[in-house]
Amino acid sequence: MGLETLFGNSFLTTRLDEAINWGRKYSFFQYPFVTACCGMEFMSAWASTYDIARFGAEYPRFSPRQADVLFVVGTVNEKLAPVLKRVYDQMCEPKWVVSFGVCATSGGFYDNYATVQGIDKIIPVDIYIPGCPPRPEAVLDALIRLQEKVSRESVLDKKHAR
Amino acid sequence: MPVENILETLKAKLGGKVAETHAFRGDDTAVIAPEAWLEAAAFLKDELGFDFLMDLCGADYLPREPRFEVVCHLYNSKTNARLRLKARLPGARPELDSLTGLWLSADWFEREAWDMYGVDFKGHPDLRRLLMYDSFEGHPLRKDYPLKARQPRIDHAD
Amino acid sequence: MERPAHELPKNWSLENAGDGRLLLNMGPSHPAMHGIVRILLSVEGERIKDADVEIGYLHRGFEKTCENVTYNQVIPYTDRLNYVSPFINNVGYALAVEKLMGIETPERCKYARVIMSELSRLTDHLTCLGASAMELGAFTVYFYLINAREDLYRLTDAVAGGRITPAWSRVGGITRDLPDTFAADTAAVFKKVRANIADADRLLTRNPIFNGRLRGTGKISREDAVSLAFTGPVLRASGVPYDVRKASPYLVYDRFSFDIPVGDAGDNYDRYLVRLEEMRQSMRIVEQALKQIPAGPVNHPGYGVTLPPKEEVYGNIEALMAHFKLTYEGVKPPAGEVYQAVEGGNGELGFYLVSDGTGRPWRLRVRPPCFTLTAGLGRLIKGGYIADIIASFGQINMIGGELER
Numbered sequence: 001m002g003l004e005t006l007f008g009n010s011f012l013t014t015r016l017d018e019a020i021n022w023g024r025k026y027s028f029f030q031y032p033f034v035t036a037c038c039g040m041e042f043m044s045a046w047a048s049t050y051d052i053a054r055f056g057a058e059y060p061r062f063s064p065r066q067a068d069v070l071f072v073v074g075t076v077n078e079k080l081a082p083v084l085k086r087v088y089d090q091m092c093e094p095k096w097v098v099s100f101g102v103c104a105t106s107g108g109f110y111d112n113y114a115t116v117q118g119i120d121k122i123i124p125v126d127i128y129i130p131g132c133p134p135r136p137e138a139v140l141d142a143l144i145r146l147q148e149k150v151s152r153e154s155v156l157d158k159k160h161a162r
Numbered sequence: 163m164p165v166e167n168i169l170e171t172l173k174a175k176l177g178g179k180v181a182e183t184h185a186f187r188g189d190d191t192a193v194i195a196p197e198a199w200l201e202a203a204a205f206l207k208d209e210l211g212f213d214f215l216m217d218l219c220g221a222d223y224l225p226r227e228p229r230f231e232v233v234c235h236l237y238n239s240k241t242n243a244r245l246r247l248k249a250r251l252p253g254a255r256p257e258l259d260s261l262t263g264l265w266l267s268a269d270w271f272e273r274e275a276w277d278m279y280g281v282d283f284k285g286h287p288d289l290r291r292l293l294m295y296d297s298f299e300g301h302p303l304r305k306d307y308p309l310k311a312r313q314p315r316i317d318h319a320d
Numbered sequence: 321m322e323r324p325a326h327e328l329p330k331n332w333s334l335e336n337a338g339d340g341r342l343l344l345n346m347g348p349s350h351p352a353m354h355g356i357v358r359i360l361l362s363v364e365g366e367r368i369k370d371a372d373v374e375i376g377y378l379h380r381g382f383e384k385t386c387e388n389v390t391y392n393q394v395i396p397y398t399d400r401l402n403y404v405s406p407f408i409n410n411v412g413y414a415l416a417v418e419k420l421m422g423i424e425t426p427e428r429c430k431y432a433r434v435i436m437s438e439l440s441r442l443t444d445h446l447t448c449l450g451a452s453a454m455e456l457g458a459f460t461v462y463f464y465l466i467n468a469r470e471d472l473y474r475l476t477d478a479v480a481g482g483r484i485t486p487a488w489s490r491v492g493g494i495t496r497d498l499p500d501t502f503a504a505d506t507a508a509v510f511k512k513v514r515a516n517i518a519d520a521d522r523l524l525t526r527n528p529i530f531n532g533r534l535r536g537t538g539k540i541s542r543e544d545a546v547s548l549a550f551t552g553p554v555l556r557a558s559g560v561p562y563d564v565r566k567a568s569p570y571l572v573y574d575r576f577s578f579d580i581p582v583g584d585a586g587d588n589y590d591r592y593l594v595r596l597e598e599m600r601q602s603m604r605i606v607e608q609a610l611k612q613i614p615a616g617p618v619n620h621p622g623y624g625v626t627l628p629p630k631e632e633v634y635g636n637i638e639a640l641m642a643h644f645k646l647t648y649e650g651v652k653p654p655a656g657e658v659y660q661a662v663e664g665g666n667g668e669l670g671f672y673l674v675s676d677g678t679g680r681p682w683r684l685r686v687r688p689p690c691f692t693l694t695a696g697l698g699r700l701i702k703g704g705y706i707a708d709i710i711a712s713f714g715q716i717n718m719i720g721g722e723l724e725r
Binding site (some may be wrong): 187233 | 383384385420422546548549562567657658659672683724
């Protein structure tokens with residue numbers, strides 16, 4: 001006898017935003033754009049010890065067309081920059097971007113001819129995770145913050161439209 | 163064949179084409195005249211049994227002339243001997259014979275040296291950039307290439 | 321010097337596929353390419369006729385950057401070369417600088433370095449086997465092996481204050497000694513790691529699907545492997561028993577008894593078996609080292625090499641000056657050049673270091689073990705099926721950081 005039987009054949013009122021955002025934030029399909037060292041901590045966050053599945057974001061989609069959240073995990077250099085842009089462009093709205101680790105955020109301590117000084121030079125970013133690499137706890141924290149951010153959005157927003 | 167002193171054997175074989183030898187910290191090193199590069203490498207591989215080309219890289223000694231060096235590290239898996247072989251190349255037109263005919267591993271090593279230092283390897287089957295992208299101008303590991311010089315961002319090509 | 325820029329191999333074009341062949345692009349963003357390698361395939365049906373591997377998507381200018389920082393500042397960068405076995409990298413680099421300076425570290429430091437290097441080898445092989453099993457569909461194995469890795473990360477965290485990027489070695493020593501409870505903690509962790517490896521072993525080694533995917537695929541002959549300068553588990557799987565730890569022992573590797581597993585078929589299955597056995601040997605080494613490790617200092621006593629103890633920095637002028645000079649100018653090895661090889665997770669990891677007598681390296685070249693492996697990848701997969709690429713690429717254990725630096 002669950003909660004649903006209590007209401008019987010009745011209905012529930014809520015705001016459309018709340019209902020949709022509730023669904024969106026607990027079922028992120030992520031695209032792991034893994035390039036470098038941070039990928040190791042991404043693997044840790046994903047495996048059973050830290051278990052990202054508890055937050056509804058365990059399922060990676062390697063096709064950008066099926067993903068909602070782009071995790072840019074690791075250094076992006078000039079040669080890879082157009083690839084990242086292409087992957088981002090192929091994702092459907094609504095979409096969010098998480099910059100994982102300092103290299104993706106700012107280039108980190110690689111300030112030279114080859115590296116891009118932060119992926120926000122190429123694509124918009126929603127959440128930045130500090131750390132070189134971030135510990136899995138930081139990844140989970142970022143995920144919760146992203147969920148909070150999503151729950152504040154409105155379906156009427158044109159945030160991502162361009 | 164076991165060889166007690168590789169550097170002496172090499173000198174006896176190549177004579178004046180061995181420009182310099184030293185064994186700093188126990189690393190046997192021979193500097194070979196560029197024109198004898200292939201001959202020396204073939205001798206070391208075929209006669210002295212250096213079956214591994216462990217590493218090959220470039221180096222830039224600006225403002226010295228000859229400016230560039232190509233350095234390779236050979237290893238003999240039977241006798242456990244190691245040897246460093248170097249050639250000094252002029253800054254204006256650095257070119258050297260390719261070792262791809264002797265060791266397969268020379269292929270990518272030489273492509274990287276071309277990419278990073280602009281050393282032209284004569285006889286390499288397909289010398290093109292390895293790490294940098296096509297439209298990149300210059301050779302980034304040269305000492306006169308600034309560390310933080312940024313080039314225009316490239317677009318995606320299919 | 322004028323060479324035409326061309327991204328495709330000679331005589332290749334994207335349009336020219338009139339003879340029934342198809343050009344297929346894999347990567348760089350592809351789930352099995354570990355993010356950053358692109359393979360251009362020329363296929364006839366499912367068969368690979370020709371392959372061109374393109375790298376450079378993680379080139380971060382390591383070598384150029386290192387020419388512009390002091391010797392000790394290079395150490396954090398070395399962590400990020402092979403980020404699944406960071407200790408081996410920074411120990412190898414420290415050994416190269418010490419060879420250049422002609423100094424030796426105290427006994428306890430050598431043992432500690434061996435122990436941490438072997439723990440790194442364990443994390444490397446666990447990650448390699450876990451990820452490659454996952455890519456072949458054995459997801460459970462991934463969880464078992466990553467759990468074992470997680471326990472090892474806690475150990476390295478306790479020693480170095482970092483899970484993946486410890487920056488633990490210094491020229492002439494290490495940042496901190498092993499903690500007091502280390503031997504007991506290691507024994508407890510190894511018990512779990514052994515159980516996890518045994519689980520993976522039972523799930524994979526005689527598994528018909530796993531055997532079908534790995535046996536006979538990605539084969540390479542002994543001669544080709546030598547000519548391509550393969551090293552490490554991939555070379556040993558081809559039957560060449562070359563291991564730097566045995567061939568030219570560094571640190572104190574000559575004081576332990578351990579075996580070098582060697583395969584004979586040179587295929588992916590042998591690579592898997594070699595790695596599995598190497599993990600057990602690594603644990604043997606660590607256990608012997610923990611029994612033998614002497615008490616005593618861990619850092620070279622010279623003020624010109626390692627930072628003086630803090631109480632002396634505050635208490636006497638010479639130590640204060642040494643601290644200042646070492647921090648600002650760095651250690652100053654004599655002018656010269658050395659090559660130091662260590663056995664990395666993937667094979668011979670070499671550092672070629674040229675000094676001009678100042679506090680910064682003139683040239684620092686890394687001989688990354690998986691560079692030659694990836695160079696040979698095209699040869700490994702040619703003639704096989706597209707699906708075999710996944711198995712071969714997984715067993716090559718390509719690590720972008722050290723491959724492209």
